[in-house]
Amino acid sequence: xxxxxxxxxxxxxxxxxxxxxxxxxxxxxxxxxxxxxxxxxxxxxxxxxxxxxxxxxxxxxxxxxxxxxxxxxxxxxxxxxxxxxxxxxxxxxxxxxxxxxxxxxxxxxxxxxxxxxxxxxxxxxxxxxxxxxxxxxxxxxxxxxxxxxxxxxxxxxxxxxxxxxxxxxxxxxxxxxxxxxxxxxxxxxxxxxxxxxxxxxxxxxxxxxxxxxxxxxxxxxxxxxxxxxxxxxxxx
Amino acid sequence: xxxxxxxxxxxxxxxxxxxxxxxxxxxxxxxxxxxxxxxxxxxxxxxxxxxxxxxxxxxxxxxxxxxxxxxxxxxxxxxxxxxxxxxxxxxxxxxxxxxxxxxxxxxxxxxxxxxxxxxxxxxxxxxxxxxxxxxxxxxxxxxxxxxxxxxxxxxxxxxxxxxxxxxxxxxxxxxxxxxxxxxxxxxxxxxxxxxxxxxxxxxxxxxxxxxxxxxxxxxxxxxxxxxxxxxxxxxxxxxxxxxxxxxxxxxxxxxxxxxxxxxxxxxxxxxxxxxxxxxxxxxxxxxxxxxx
Numbered sequence: 001x002x003x004x005x006x007x008x009x010x011x012x013x014x015x016x017x018x019x020x021x022x023x024x025x026x027x028x029x030x031x032x033x034x035x036x037x038x039x040x041x042x043x044x045x046x047x048x049x050x051x052x053x054x055x056x057x058x059x060x061x062x063x064x065x066x067x068x069x070x071x072x073x074x075x076x077x078x079x080x081x082x083x084x085x086x087x088x089x090x091x092x093x094x095x096x097x098x099x100x101x102x103x104x105x106x107x108x109x110x111x112x113x114x115x116x117x118x119x120x121x122x123x124x125x126x127x128x129x130x131x132x133x134x135x136x137x138x139x140x141x142x143x144x145x146x147x148x149x150x151x152x153x154x155x156x157x158x159x160x161x162x163x164x165x166x167x168x169x170x171x172x173x174x175x176x177x178x179x180x181x182x183x184x185x186x187x188x189x190x191x192x193x194x195x196x197x198x199x200x201x202x203x204x205x206x207x208x209x210x211x212x213x214x215x216x217x218x219x220x221x222x223x224x225x226x227x228x229x230x231x232x233x234x235x236x
Numbered sequence: 237x238x239x240x241x242x243x244x245x246x247x248x249x250x251x252x253x254x255x256x257x258x259x260x261x262x263x264x265x266x267x268x269x270x271x272x273x274x275x276x277x278x279x280x281x282x283x284x285x286x287x288x289x290x291x292x293x294x295x296x297x298x299x300x301x302x303x304x305x306x307x308x309x310x311x312x313x314x315x316x317x318x319x320x321x322x323x324x325x326x327x328x329x330x331x332x333x334x335x336x337x338x339x340x341x342x343x344x345x346x347x348x349x350x351x352x353x354x355x356x357x358x359x360x361x362x363x364x365x366x367x368x369x370x371x372x373x374x375x376x377x378x379x380x381x382x383x384x385x386x387x388x389x390x391x392x393x394x395x396x397x398x399x400x401x402x403x404x405x406x407x408x409x410x411x412x413x414x415x416x417x418x419x420x421x422x423x424x425x426x427x428x429x430x431x432x433x434x435x436x437x438x439x440x441x442x443x444x445x446x447x448x449x450x451x452x453x454x455x456x457x458x459x460x461x462x463x464x465x466x467x468x469x470x471x472x473x474x475x476x477x478x479x480x481x482x483x484x485x486x487x488x489x490x491x492x493x494x495x496x497x498x499x500x501x502x503x504x505x506x507x508x509x510x511x512x513x514x515x516x517x518x519x520x521x522x523x524x525x526x527x528x
Contacts, residue, residue, distance in 0.1 A: 007442070009438035009439075009441050009442050010438070010442060012434075012435060012438045013435050013438050013439060013442070016432050016434070016435045017428075020425070020428065020432070024423070024425070025423070042442075081428065081429070081439070083439065083443065089422075091421045091422070102289055103286075103289075108421055110422065110424060112424065113426055114429070115426070115427070115428060115429030115430055116424055116425060116426045116427075116428060116429070117424070117425040117428035117429075118422060118423075118424050119422055119423040119424070119425075120421075120422050121420055121421055121422055121423070124420070124421045124422075132286070133286065134286065135286060135309075136290075141421050143421075159443060161439070161442075
């Protein structure tokens with residue numbers, strides 16, 4: 001992850017979105033729109049890239065917000081300004097243990113067009129008894145899908161400016177903009193590298209000629225070595 | 237919950253009470269002929285529809301427990317089961333049942349038999365699915381409205397279920413997406429950018445930076461460039477895009493007062509941490525928050 005400073009242009013866009021949101025959703029119970037945005041994540045979608053089903057915020061089994069596992073402020077929504085080619089967002093109601101709810105209303109698909117403002121309801125991600133679908137077990141809505149979200153899967157390109165209110169601070173390298181990792185993260189990082197490496201080897205042996213493979217493999221290693229050096233410098 | 241007079245007829249589990257009152261729209265009528273569109277029956281079928289998935293494929297013990305629970309639920313809503321007198325069409329009997337005993341097996345009474353018959357129906361067969369959207373009609377109007385999925389209002393009929401975090405949509409909200417139990421998953425304002433043309437230049441200037449300075453190190457492009465990076469604390473390993481098939485993101489964050497860092501250093505800055513947590517830290521393959 002690379003973090004970049006908040007620019008004036010982004011501030012103006014954030015103000016515009018914030019004013020719009022306050023006027024439209026100001027009175028809606030359960031959605032906190034009192035804090036201005038302090039984070040913008042630029043999402044990029046290209047071709048066949050996939051956004052797997054997920055939730056933006058994590059809750060425990062009783063439906064309580066887990067403050068130590070979320071960076072976002074509780075009950076604040078995610079507001080995405082959609083740009084570029086149209087894409088699809090799919091909502092699926094899910095039970096924690098028994099998987100997807102199979103009711104035909106437990107699945108919603110929306111097309112996000114250029115210029116639209118998409119507002120994710122924070123309440124829908126919270127596990128709760130949704131009596132219409134299941135009176136016995138808690139369920140929650142996930143968004144994302146296992147197929148490419150862009151309608152044009154060949155040459156499509158789309159962006160999303162996701163505005164949030166984040167309350168958890170992190171150390172970020174002033175020069176590179178990358179996170180300063182903790183000891184645990186560094187271990188996780190090494191494990192991921194190991195897994196990635198194996199997958200990459202398989203990928204290379206299956207699909208690529210040897211010359212390309214070597215080049216790519218070298219590139220991957222040098223990139224990782226470079227990154228590791230940066231992290232070591234950060235740690236010192 | 238039932239009528240004032242409790243007569244005695246039938247077997248141990250069934251008691252029929254002759255009542256001078258006709259069944260209301262909330263009550264459920266058992267019998268044949270033209271009862272399909274009775275609001276109470278519509279509610280009944282759609283109520284059972286919620287249990288259909290669970291009922292199918294369950295063991296006999298579970299089915300029995302489920303039947304018991306369903307009957308207790310219906311009992312709890314205050315609805316009554318009516319059956320018409322075979323000889324006199326103006327006479328109605330309230331069917332009483334022992335809701336706690338003798339459900340299932342050979343002693344099944346008329347109500348539990350009806351429930352299990354409806355639950356055993358295949359999905360989409362008959363009219364239960366078609367009428368699931370008629371719930372508002374079942375409560376207020378004698379003529380149910382067809383296919384109005386926005387008008388669900390079941391909570392008033394469910395005394396014991398809790399809806400702790402349900403939000404109600406605002407009247408002035410933009411296009412509110414299809415909702416059930418008054419819970420929209422999202423709102424979409426298709427014309428936001430068209431109505432706010434003042435920010436178009438800012439939007440495109442931000443996006444243009446991506447094309448002008450693609451994949452460039454932040455140092456190389458000053459504050460203007462954007463480094464496309466995968467969602468990983470490792471920075472920018474290109475291989476992750478092949479392996480994980482995930483999407484790319486870039487964070488812009490604003491320094492805020494009140495946020496203090498534990499480590500004071502000139503080489504680091506303290507920013508709000510933004511990831512859009514995704515599925516949480518579950519190891520490799522997740523889009524989630526790395527541990528802190």
